[in-house]
Amino acid sequence: xxxxxxxxxxxxxxxxxxxxxxxxxxxxxxxxxxxxxxxxxxxxxxxxxxxxxxxxxxxxxxxxxxxxxxxxxxxxxxxxxxxxxxxxxxxxxxxxxxxxxxxxxxxxxxx
Amino acid sequence: xxxxxxxxxxxxxxxxxxxxxxxxxxxxxxxxxxxxxxxxxxxxxxxxxxxxxxxxxxxxxxxxxxxxxxxxxxxxxxxxxxxxxxxxxxxxxxxxxxxxxxxxxxxxxxxx
Numbered sequence: 001x002x003x004x005x006x007x008x009x010x011x012x013x014x015x016x017x018x019x020x021x022x023x024x025x026x027x028x029x030x031x032x033x034x035x036x037x038x039x040x041x042x043x044x045x046x047x048x049x050x051x052x053x054x055x056x057x058x059x060x061x062x063x064x065x066x067x068x069x070x071x072x073x074x075x076x077x078x079x080x081x082x083x084x085x086x087x088x089x090x091x092x093x094x095x096x097x098x099x100x101x102x103x104x105x106x107x108x109x110x111x
Numbered sequence: 112x113x114x115x116x117x118x119x120x121x122x123x124x125x126x127x128x129x130x131x132x133x134x135x136x137x138x139x140x141x142x143x144x145x146x147x148x149x150x151x152x153x154x155x156x157x158x159x160x161x162x163x164x165x166x167x168x169x170x171x172x173x174x175x176x177x178x179x180x181x182x183x184x185x186x187x188x189x190x191x192x193x194x195x196x197x198x199x200x201x202x203x204x205x206x207x208x209x210x211x212x213x214x215x216x217x218x219x220x221x222x223x
Contacts, residue, residue: 008151034211043115043201043214044154088154090212097142097161097205098169099212103153 003027006089006102015111019076023089023102026070030091030100033065035074038086038104047087048074079109114138115215117202123221130189132218134202142205143185144212145169145177147198154201160185192222 006023013019021035032051036044048063050056056063062075072091076083089102118133134143144159146169156169158177166177174196178186185204189196199219203212 032210036214041217041219043217046211046213049211092210097159097167097207098144098156101154103151 003100004102008103010106012108015109017079019079021074021087021105023072029093031094032092033072034090036088081109081111084108115213117215117218119218121219124192128192130192132187134185135183136204140204140206144203145187146201149198194222197222
């Protein structure tokens with residue numbers, strides 16, 4: 001079993017829809033949770049960064065962490081074609097140098 | 112803004128060649144990382160370095176070596192390139208443990 005599981009998709013939704021992307025994990029020691037966005041043929045860029053449980057909102061994006069269920073989510077409201085990308089979740093233990101990544105979900109927003 | 116640059120965006124090499132991939136960061140980050148990214152396999156850590164001249168193996172170090180002579184520069188070396196090393200190579204850096212990593216644009220390497 002992988003430490004971090006993420007449905008690779010692909011996921012295709014119409015413009016304006018609410019998108020929900022999810023990851024589950026098995027290591028209860030994870031405390032830092034990140035979402036990266038990666039456009040085709042580019043490096044990943046950090047989108048959201050959260051520590052421990054709870055919600056964090058940034059514009060149209062909301063990151064949610066449920067440590068009791070070992071489940072994290074990224075919600076995209078009013079999705080735009082420019083949101084079409086691969087979204088990777090990542091997490092780490094405090095003090096650890098390494099991140100553990102999910103496989104990435106490929107998302108397409110159709111105009 | 113943190114900037115991580117990689118020496119080449121696209122590279123084509125022949126089997127058996129020695130290949131150098133260079134990565135430079137401009138934010139005085141302690142830690143630097145090399146990953147490869149393949150369809151269906153996600154990001155896999157090859158090597159990382161937490162200080163000058165220090166290195167640690169990641170999940171898939173076989174066939175690779177690294178060098179970190181200066182804090183800002185981290186090199187990935189393919190001693191004898193093989194076709195199964197055709198991949199997207201990504202460099203990343205971060206200040207310390209558990210924090211977000213900043214990625215370079217990637218080098219798409221093709222070995223023929």
